[in-house]
Amino acid sequence: MTSKPIQGLYAITDPALCPNDTLIDKVNQAIDGGAKIIQYRDKTQPFAVQKAMAHKLAKLCKQHNVLFIVNDSIELAQYSQADGIHLGKDDTAIQAARVALGEQAIIGISCYNSLERAQQMQNLGADYVAFGRFFPSKTKQNAPQAEIKTLQLAKQKLKIPLVAIGGINTDNAQQLLDSGADSIAVIQGIFAQANIQKSAHSLSNLFQSDKSL
Numbered sequence: 001m002t003s004k005p006i007q008g009l010y011a012i013t014d015p016a017l018c019p020n021d022t023l024i025d026k027v028n029q030a031i032d033g034g035a036k037i038i039q040y041r042d043k044t045q046p047f048a049v050q051k052a053m054a055h056k057l058a059k060l061c062k063q064h065n066v067l068f069i070v071n072d073s074i075e076l077a078q079y080s081q082a083d084g085i086h087l088g089k090d091d092t093a094i095q096a097a098r099v100a101l102g103e104q105a106i107i108g109i110s111c112y113n114s115l116e117r118a119q120q121m122q123n124l125g126a127d128y129v130a131f132g133r134f135f136p137s138k139t140k141q142n143a144p145q146a147e148i149k150t151l152q153l154a155k156q157k158l159k160i161p162l163v164a165i166g167g168i169n170t171d172n173a174q175q176l177l178d179s180g181a182d183s184i185a186v187i188q189g190i191f192a193q194a195n196i197q198k199s200a201h202s203l204s205n206l207f208q209s210d211k212s213l
């Protein structure tokens, strides 16, 4: 497990919003705005292109002391020497990912609206669990709906960090933090905005004010 915390703003890339020639610059803006975790998520481009982009992102994240997570692909995580991987129910099982990536790797697991799955994944060594989507998401319209109550119960019952995802923006993020989210994972709310740095800053600021309470 990493010594860096799974906490704060978690920005996820999208190939339509961050085409290759803009990806590094846009992620740089998100980091300047306060993103603490970056996930490379691309289900569309050839693997060779994904490898090249993941390699560049890993370097950028290392320079800024930001965690770099790869979505879905163990091979891509290994190639880019990412800090970790994010896996859902249709992806590689956590046990196989742990064997492939080692004890140091961060393994995050999607749990949708299932506290039971989250407890199971914690027992199997997940480093964080993600719940969502909490709000309508343009990025993943058919993602299963999660309830705020699940997040609140997860906070009471689980020890590992909780990530909230789905349709999160500056207007709705606070209730997720108040309900126990350690991190919020965001695509449109950062990368579809006119000013990426400012949007990331507004979202990451919510963690600052949260701490000072």
Ligand SMILES: Cc1ncc(COP(=O)(O)OP(=O)(O)O)c(N)n1
Binding pocket: 010, 012, 039, 041, 071, 072, 086, 087, 088, 089, 090, 091, 108, 110, 130, 131, 163, 165, 185
């Ligand atoms: C932080 C975070 N949470 C959830 C997801 C969704 O993962 P998954 O259910 O595997 O769906 P895809 O992203 O692969 O479409 C995520 N990627 N990141």
Ligand SMILES: Cc1ncsc1CCOP(=O)(O)O
Binding pocket: 132, 133, 136, 137, 138, 139, 140, 143, 165, 166, 167, 168, 185, 186, 187, 188, 189
């Ligand atoms: C990958 C994923 N899983 C559940 S919702 C979602 C997409 C999140 O993107 P956005 O922040 O644009 O709703």
Ligand SMILES: [Mg+2]
Binding pocket: 071, 072, 086, 087, 088, 089, 091
């Ligand atoms: Mg997946």
